[in-house]
Amino acid sequence: MISALDLFRIGLGPSSSHTVGPMRIATRFLETLTDDGVLDTVARIRIELQGSLALTGDGHGTPDACLMGLAGFRPETAEPDEAHAAAARIRAEKRVALLGARGIAFDPATDLVLDFDCIPDLHPNGMVLAAFDAAGSELARQDYFSTGGGFYSTRQQLERPVPDDQVPGGPPVPHPFGSGEELLAVCKASGLDIASVMLANETVRRPEAETLEGLDAIAEAMNTCIDRGLQRDGLLPGRLGVRRRARSIHQKLISRPQDNQAETLMDWLNLYAMAVNEENASGGRVVTAPTNGAAGIIPSLLRQYCSDGNLAVPAKARRYLLTAAGIGMLYKQRASISGAEMGCQGEVGVACSMAAGGLAAVWGGTPEQVCAAAEIGMEHNLGLTCDPVGGLVQIPCIERNAIASVKAVNAAKLALHDGETPRVSLDQVIETMRQTGLDMSSKYKETSQGGLAINVVAC
Structure with missing residues (x-):
């Protein structure tokens, strides 16, 4: 695995x-x-x-x-x-x-x-x-x-x-799974949540302390990337002349009264995702999560819900990242996380699904609710095309990460509110994404030959 x-x-x-x-x-x-x-x-x-x-x-x-x-x-x-x-x-x-x-x-x-x-x-x-x-x-x-x-x-x-x-796959893990259904069965049989299943599987590769240290380093890199994005302004590289917006938005947000946090929540989620993806667009250091084009979504929720200021709270961040990784593995193994194969549903859609599942776990969701959140996160990204203007990972990529961050939070909330068994399983939505990606015209799959890439003048 x-x-x-x-x-x-x-x-x-x-x-x-x-x-x-x-x-x-x-x-x-x-x-x-x-x-x-x-x-x-x-x-x-x-x-x-x-x-x-x-x-x-x-x-x-x-x-x-x-x-x-x-x-x-x-x-x-x-x-x-x-x-x-x-x-x-x-x-x-x-x-x-x-x-x-x-x-x-x-x-x-x-x-x-x-x-x-x-x-x-x-x-x-x-x-x-x-x-x-x-x-x-x-x-x-x-x-x-x-x-x-x-x-x-x-x-x-x-x-x-x-x-x-073959790339070495590591020793056999104690809790193997190859589908959402198998993952839920493992959780039921072992009495473990998804994060604990993932951690146990990681421990056969390296000591648990090293895995936790690695997860902490990932969380730190995500928050550091956000901080860099909030400090920089000017134009992004390339002929589009796209202006960095995260710093100016941040300045406006911190100057406002913070009495109604619910009202500004969407602004903060948008801000964190855009800060990361502006750094990504400039060739800076980001965490592939699970791709660079979708690198802002998981950090956005990490910053808002698993951090104290700009420092990750280890227990929350580890649970969030391990759970998100468990969801991401299913997409990687059962479909693809390549925009050139699946379109942007395989990048932003997968990241949204991972973030939704991870947040549901942080909020105390059961494994079933976590998988439901991940399913909702993908279900409403199905068919999302990858059509970067000018071949640059800027338009629509930066704003798309912001939109998907908000969508991931909503997916987690819906899954936790709903007490019914979902009519669509995580496995079914992953397979639907795979089929949709195969059916999608190649001009909408990271080639800049269709969609916004040809309808927006790249100059």
């Missing part, structure tokens, strides 16, 4: 599929060359971006992410300013130090190709990397696919899985 600490990862914006995944892929390709003992003979690297990775291109930051990965930057640890400066230096000098060490010539104009006409067969986010020696002979070639949330696979892993080519 996927670890909660794999589902929530610290990385750089603006896209987990298009930035974090390609950065990891580029680094991994060089590591395989090192393992094969041929990295020292490499004289040229060629990268070909295909499908959605090519079509959104610079707007999603994919070319620069590839350069950062070749230079050895890792999403979890890279300082955004340093990584972006390194990418700019590679472009200017037409050289790259592979994994930060040995330098070779690399001209992004010729060695980094955006193949707009090639739609990969196994996943819309395709990358082909090849390495050559000084004589021009090919040393290695590999097809990769960025499958959403920063996860990636080789062609072999997707086409013909073999034991030696």
